[in-house]
Amino acid sequence: MAITTKFTKVFGVDAPIAQGGMQWVGRAELVAAVANAGALGFITALTQPTPGDLANEIAKTRNLTDKPFGVNLTILPSINPPPYDEYRRVIVDSGVKIVETAGSNPAPHLPMFHEHGIKVLHKCTSVRHAVKAQSLGVDGISIDGFECAGHPGEDDIPGLVLIPAASRQIDIPMIASGGFADARGLVAAMALGADGINMGTRFMCTAESCIHPNVKHAIVAGDERATELIFRPLRNTSRVASNTVSREVVEILNNGGQFDDISHLVAGVRGRRVFDDGDLDAGIWTVGTSMGLIDDIPTCAELISRIVDQAEQLIAGRLAQSITTPSEVAV
Secondary structure, eight states: OOOOOHHHHHHTOSSSEEEOOOTTTOOHHHHHHHHHTTSEEEEEGGGSSSHHHHHHHHHHHHHHOSSOOEEEEEOOOOSSOOOHHHHHHHHHHHTOOEEEEESSOOGGGHHHHHHTTOEEEEEESSHHHHHHHHHHTOSEEEEEOTTSSBOOOSSOOOHHHHHHHHHTTOOSOEEEESSOOSHHHHHHHHHHTOSOEEESHHHHTSTTOOSOHHHHHHHHHOOTTOEEEESGGGTOOEEEEOSHHHHHHHHHHHTTOOHHHHTTTSOHHHHHHHHHHOOTTSSOOBOOGGGGGOOOOOOHHHHHHHHHHHHHHIIIIIIHHTOOOHHHHHO
Protein backbone atom coordinates (compact mmCIF):
# COMPACT_ATOMS: atom_id res chain seq x y z
CA MET A 1 0.00 0.00 0.00
CA ALA A 2 1.01 3.65 -0.34
CA ILE A 3 -0.38 7.08 0.44
CA THR A 4 -0.73 9.07 -2.77
CA THR A 5 -1.66 12.76 -2.76
CA LYS A 6 -1.39 15.79 -5.02
CA PHE A 7 1.92 16.52 -3.31
CA THR A 8 3.48 13.12 -4.09
CA LYS A 9 2.27 13.30 -7.70
CA VAL A 10 3.45 16.85 -8.47
CA PHE A 11 6.79 16.61 -6.66
CA GLY A 12 7.59 13.05 -7.66
CA VAL A 13 8.08 11.40 -4.26
CA ASP A 14 6.67 8.25 -2.71
CA ALA A 15 5.75 9.54 0.76
CA PRO A 16 3.75 12.73 1.50
CA ILE A 17 6.50 13.98 3.79
CA ALA A 18 9.06 16.77 3.38
CA GLN A 19 12.17 17.65 5.37
CA GLY A 20 12.15 21.41 5.26
CA GLY A 21 15.19 23.63 4.96
CA MET A 22 16.93 24.09 8.31
CA GLN A 23 19.92 26.36 8.89
CA TRP A 24 23.04 24.32 9.75
CA VAL A 25 21.04 21.06 9.49
CA GLY A 26 19.93 20.64 5.85
CA ARG A 27 23.10 18.99 4.53
CA ALA A 28 23.87 16.21 2.08
CA GLU A 29 23.80 13.21 4.43
CA LEU A 30 20.39 14.04 5.90
CA VAL A 31 18.84 15.14 2.59
CA ALA A 32 20.02 12.00 0.78
CA ALA A 33 18.75 9.75 3.57
CA VAL A 34 15.33 11.42 3.40
CA ALA A 35 15.27 11.09 -0.39
CA ASN A 36 16.35 7.45 -0.34
CA ALA A 37 13.49 6.74 2.07
CA GLY A 38 10.98 8.15 -0.43
CA ALA A 39 10.33 11.60 1.05
CA LEU A 40 11.46 15.05 -0.10
CA GLY A 41 14.61 16.49 1.47
CA PHE A 42 15.99 20.01 1.10
CA ILE A 43 19.57 21.23 1.23
CA THR A 44 19.61 24.60 2.99
CA ALA A 45 21.38 26.94 0.56
CA LEU A 46 22.46 29.56 3.10
CA THR A 47 24.05 26.96 5.37
CA GLN A 48 26.71 26.87 2.68
CA PRO A 49 29.12 29.83 3.01
CA THR A 50 29.31 30.54 -0.73
CA PRO A 51 27.44 29.59 -3.90
CA GLY A 52 30.42 27.41 -4.80
CA ASP A 53 30.00 25.49 -1.56
CA LEU A 54 26.33 24.97 -2.39
CA ALA A 55 27.32 23.49 -5.76
CA ASN A 56 29.64 21.08 -3.96
CA GLU A 57 26.92 20.11 -1.47
CA ILE A 58 24.47 19.39 -4.29
CA ALA A 59 27.10 17.22 -5.99
CA LYS A 60 27.75 15.42 -2.70
CA THR A 61 24.04 14.72 -2.30
CA ARG A 62 23.86 13.37 -5.85
CA ASN A 63 26.60 10.89 -4.99
CA LEU A 64 24.43 9.60 -2.14
CA THR A 65 21.03 9.36 -3.87
CA ASP A 66 19.43 9.12 -7.28
CA LYS A 67 16.03 10.18 -5.90
CA PRO A 68 14.49 13.69 -6.13
CA PHE A 69 15.64 16.31 -3.62
CA GLY A 70 15.49 20.07 -3.48
CA VAL A 71 17.22 23.21 -2.25
CA ASN A 72 15.78 25.64 0.29
CA LEU A 73 16.38 29.32 -0.47
CA THR A 74 15.27 31.52 2.42
CA ILE A 75 14.98 35.17 1.45
CA LEU A 76 15.08 37.56 4.39
CA PRO A 77 15.63 41.34 4.60
CA SER A 78 19.25 42.05 5.49
CA ILE A 79 21.66 44.97 5.65
CA ASN A 80 24.20 42.84 3.79
CA PRO A 81 22.12 40.27 1.92
CA PRO A 82 23.69 37.08 0.56
CA PRO A 83 24.26 36.93 -3.20
CA TYR A 84 20.85 35.42 -3.93
CA ASP A 85 21.31 35.68 -7.69
CA GLU A 86 24.46 33.58 -7.48
CA TYR A 87 22.84 30.95 -5.27
CA ARG A 88 19.90 30.83 -7.66
CA ARG A 89 22.24 30.38 -10.63
CA VAL A 90 23.96 27.46 -8.88
CA ILE A 91 20.60 25.79 -8.29
CA VAL A 92 19.69 26.13 -11.97
CA ASP A 93 23.08 25.04 -13.28
CA SER A 94 23.17 22.02 -10.97
CA GLY A 95 19.98 20.62 -12.47
CA VAL A 96 18.01 20.58 -9.20
CA LYS A 97 14.30 20.50 -10.08
CA ILE A 98 12.67 21.48 -6.77
CA VAL A 99 13.17 24.61 -4.67
CA GLU A 100 11.63 25.61 -1.36
CA THR A 101 11.37 29.38 -0.92
CA ALA A 102 10.60 31.06 2.40
CA GLY A 103 10.89 34.30 4.28
CA SER A 104 9.79 36.78 1.62
CA ASN A 105 7.92 37.21 -1.65
CA PRO A 106 9.08 34.53 -4.13
CA ALA A 107 8.05 36.56 -7.21
CA PRO A 108 11.56 37.74 -8.20
CA HIS A 109 12.78 34.14 -8.28
CA LEU A 110 9.92 32.41 -10.08
CA PRO A 111 10.64 33.34 -13.73
CA MET A 112 14.17 31.92 -13.69
CA PHE A 113 13.17 28.77 -11.82
CA HIS A 114 10.14 28.06 -14.00
CA GLU A 115 12.10 28.80 -17.18
CA HIS A 116 14.36 25.89 -16.23
CA GLY A 117 11.59 23.50 -15.22
CA ILE A 118 12.07 23.91 -11.49
CA LYS A 119 9.03 23.44 -9.23
CA VAL A 120 8.73 25.93 -6.36
CA LEU A 121 7.27 25.06 -2.96
CA HIS A 122 6.70 28.26 -0.97
CA LYS A 123 6.46 28.31 2.82
CA CYS A 124 3.88 30.71 4.35
CA THR A 125 2.61 31.43 7.86
CA SER A 126 -0.78 32.84 6.89
CA VAL A 127 -3.68 32.16 4.55
CA ARG A 128 -3.33 35.56 2.85
CA HIS A 129 0.32 34.93 2.01
CA ALA A 130 -0.48 31.44 0.74
CA VAL A 131 -3.21 32.81 -1.53
CA LYS A 132 -0.82 35.47 -2.83
CA ALA A 133 1.90 32.91 -3.54
CA GLN A 134 -0.59 30.72 -5.39
CA SER A 135 -1.62 33.68 -7.53
CA LEU A 136 2.04 34.31 -8.38
CA GLY A 137 2.33 30.79 -9.80
CA VAL A 138 4.20 28.71 -7.22
CA ASP A 139 3.74 24.97 -7.61
CA GLY A 140 2.99 24.14 -4.00
CA ILE A 141 2.44 25.66 -0.57
CA SER A 142 3.89 24.72 2.81
CA ILE A 143 1.58 26.28 5.39
CA ASP A 144 3.39 26.91 8.68
CA GLY A 145 1.38 26.88 11.92
CA PHE A 146 2.18 28.59 15.22
CA GLU A 147 3.61 25.34 16.64
CA CYS A 148 6.58 25.45 14.28
CA ALA A 149 10.24 26.02 14.99
CA GLY A 150 11.82 29.16 13.60
CA HIS A 151 9.55 31.94 12.36
CA PRO A 152 5.82 31.29 12.98
CA GLY A 153 4.73 34.76 11.85
CA GLU A 154 2.82 37.19 14.03
CA ASP A 155 -0.76 35.91 13.73
CA ASP A 156 -0.39 33.03 16.24
CA ILE A 157 -2.77 30.71 14.35
CA PRO A 158 -2.20 27.03 15.15
CA GLY A 159 -2.40 24.35 12.50
CA LEU A 160 -5.79 23.05 13.61
CA VAL A 161 -7.32 26.28 12.27
CA LEU A 162 -4.70 27.42 9.76
CA ILE A 163 -4.65 24.26 7.64
CA PRO A 164 -8.40 23.99 6.92
CA ALA A 165 -8.65 27.77 6.51
CA ALA A 166 -5.92 27.64 3.86
CA SER A 167 -7.29 24.52 2.19
CA ARG A 168 -10.51 26.37 1.34
CA GLN A 169 -8.56 28.72 -0.91
CA ILE A 170 -5.56 26.69 -2.08
CA ASP A 171 -5.95 24.46 -5.13
CA ILE A 172 -2.30 23.52 -5.70
CA PRO A 173 -0.55 20.90 -3.52
CA MET A 174 -0.31 22.05 0.09
CA ILE A 175 1.65 20.45 2.90
CA ALA A 176 1.30 21.33 6.57
CA SER A 177 4.20 22.41 8.75
CA GLY A 178 4.52 23.01 12.48
CA GLY A 179 4.04 20.40 15.19
CA PHE A 180 4.28 17.28 13.03
CA ALA A 181 6.35 14.29 14.12
CA ASP A 182 4.40 11.07 13.61
CA ALA A 183 1.66 9.20 11.77
CA ARG A 184 -1.12 10.79 13.81
CA GLY A 185 0.02 14.19 12.60
CA LEU A 186 0.09 13.07 8.96
CA VAL A 187 -3.44 11.66 9.16
CA ALA A 188 -4.69 14.75 10.98
CA ALA A 189 -3.10 17.08 8.41
CA MET A 190 -4.72 15.18 5.56
CA ALA A 191 -8.09 15.25 7.34
CA LEU A 192 -7.74 19.01 7.69
CA GLY A 193 -7.14 19.44 3.96
CA ALA A 194 -3.36 19.16 3.50
CA ASP A 195 -1.64 16.85 1.00
CA GLY A 196 1.22 15.93 3.30
CA ILE A 197 3.44 17.23 6.09
CA ASN A 198 6.70 19.08 6.48
CA MET A 199 8.88 18.16 9.48
CA GLY A 200 11.95 19.94 10.82
CA THR A 201 12.49 19.11 14.49
CA ARG A 202 11.65 15.44 13.90
CA PHE A 203 14.35 15.17 11.21
CA MET A 204 16.86 16.95 13.45
CA CYS A 205 16.50 13.98 15.75
CA THR A 206 17.51 11.22 13.30
CA ALA A 207 20.67 9.16 12.93
CA GLU A 208 21.71 10.97 9.73
CA SER A 209 21.23 14.48 11.12
CA CYS A 210 24.59 16.22 11.46
CA ILE A 211 23.87 17.96 14.78
CA HIS A 212 25.65 16.98 17.99
CA PRO A 213 24.23 13.99 19.91
CA ASN A 214 23.72 16.23 22.96
CA VAL A 215 21.13 18.22 20.99
CA LYS A 216 19.34 15.09 19.82
CA HIS A 217 19.19 13.72 23.36
CA ALA A 218 17.89 17.10 24.60
CA ILE A 219 15.05 16.90 22.06
CA VAL A 220 14.19 13.37 23.22
CA ALA A 221 14.24 14.49 26.87
CA GLY A 222 12.32 17.73 26.25
CA ASP A 223 8.58 18.27 26.16
CA GLU A 224 6.15 20.54 24.32
CA ARG A 225 6.74 23.37 26.82
CA ALA A 226 10.50 23.60 26.33
CA THR A 227 10.61 26.46 23.80
CA GLU A 228 10.71 30.25 23.98
CA LEU A 229 9.26 32.84 21.61
CA ILE A 230 11.97 35.44 21.15
CA PHE A 231 11.85 38.78 19.27
CA ARG A 232 8.10 39.15 19.95
CA PRO A 233 8.34 42.87 20.84
CA LEU A 234 10.31 43.39 17.60
CA ARG A 235 7.54 41.76 15.53
CA ASN A 236 9.98 39.17 14.23
CA THR A 237 9.00 36.22 16.41
CA SER A 238 11.15 33.11 16.42
CA ARG A 239 10.56 29.86 18.31
CA VAL A 240 13.75 28.45 19.82
CA ALA A 241 14.78 26.09 22.60
CA SER A 242 14.38 27.37 26.13
CA ASN A 243 17.87 27.82 27.60
CA THR A 244 19.79 30.43 29.56
CA VAL A 245 20.41 32.51 26.44
CA SER A 246 16.87 32.55 25.03
CA ARG A 247 15.39 33.31 28.44
CA GLU A 248 17.78 36.24 28.82
CA VAL A 249 16.78 37.54 25.38
CA VAL A 250 13.09 37.38 26.31
CA GLU A 251 13.72 39.21 29.59
CA ILE A 252 15.76 42.00 27.99
CA LEU A 253 13.19 42.65 25.25
CA ASN A 254 10.24 42.44 27.63
CA ASN A 255 11.91 45.11 29.75
CA GLY A 256 12.16 47.51 26.81
CA GLY A 257 15.44 46.44 25.27
CA GLN A 258 16.12 46.75 21.54
CA PHE A 259 17.89 44.49 19.06
CA ASP A 260 21.26 46.10 19.72
CA ASP A 261 20.93 45.00 23.35
CA ILE A 262 20.63 41.33 22.45
CA SER A 263 22.51 41.03 19.14
CA HIS A 264 25.54 39.51 20.85
CA LEU A 265 23.32 36.81 22.36
CA VAL A 266 21.57 35.76 19.15
CA ALA A 267 24.56 35.75 16.79
CA GLY A 268 24.38 32.87 14.35
CA VAL A 269 27.91 31.73 15.13
CA ARG A 270 26.83 31.04 18.71
CA GLY A 271 23.85 29.00 17.58
CA ARG A 272 26.04 26.94 15.29
CA ARG A 273 28.27 26.08 18.24
CA VAL A 274 25.28 24.37 19.86
CA PHE A 275 24.89 22.06 16.89
CA ASP A 276 28.61 21.52 16.33
CA ASP A 277 29.91 21.26 19.91
CA GLY A 278 26.84 20.15 21.84
CA ASP A 279 26.90 23.01 24.36
CA LEU A 280 23.16 23.55 24.78
CA ASP A 281 23.65 27.00 26.33
CA ALA A 282 26.19 28.33 23.83
CA GLY A 283 23.52 30.27 21.92
CA ILE A 284 19.97 30.13 20.66
CA TRP A 285 18.95 27.08 18.66
CA THR A 286 15.78 26.41 16.75
CA VAL A 287 13.35 23.69 17.78
CA GLY A 288 9.57 23.28 17.66
CA THR A 289 6.85 22.19 20.06
CA SER A 290 6.84 18.79 18.34
CA MET A 291 9.79 18.07 20.65
CA GLY A 292 7.10 16.79 23.02
CA LEU A 293 6.24 14.00 20.56
CA ILE A 294 9.79 12.75 19.97
CA ASP A 295 11.25 9.95 22.06
CA ASP A 296 13.81 8.22 19.85
CA ILE A 297 16.58 8.78 17.29
CA PRO A 298 15.75 6.53 14.32
CA THR A 299 17.27 6.44 10.85
CA CYS A 300 15.34 8.43 8.25
CA ALA A 301 14.32 5.17 6.57
CA GLU A 302 12.93 3.82 9.85
CA LEU A 303 11.12 7.08 10.62
CA ILE A 304 9.47 7.56 7.23
CA SER A 305 8.47 3.88 6.92
CA ARG A 306 7.00 4.01 10.43
CA ILE A 307 4.99 7.14 9.75
CA VAL A 308 3.56 5.91 6.45
CA ASP A 309 2.79 2.39 7.74
CA GLN A 310 1.11 3.66 10.91
CA ALA A 311 -0.82 6.29 8.96
CA GLU A 312 -2.17 3.59 6.65
CA GLN A 313 -3.19 1.53 9.69
CA LEU A 314 -4.94 4.52 11.25
CA ILE A 315 -6.85 5.33 8.08
CA ALA A 316 -7.81 1.77 7.16
CA GLY A 317 -8.12 0.49 10.72
CA ARG A 318 -9.27 2.53 13.71
CA LEU A 319 -10.82 5.39 11.72
CA ALA A 320 -12.58 3.16 9.21
CA GLN A 321 -13.90 0.94 11.99
CA SER A 322 -15.47 3.92 13.72
CA ILE A 323 -17.95 4.25 10.85
CA THR A 324 -21.08 2.20 11.42
CA THR A 325 -24.14 1.56 9.27
CA PRO A 326 -27.66 2.28 10.57
CA SER A 327 -28.29 -1.47 10.97
CA GLU A 328 -25.14 -1.87 13.09
CA VAL A 329 -26.21 1.01 15.31
CA ALA A 330 -29.63 -0.57 15.80
CA VAL A 331 -28.08 -3.84 16.93
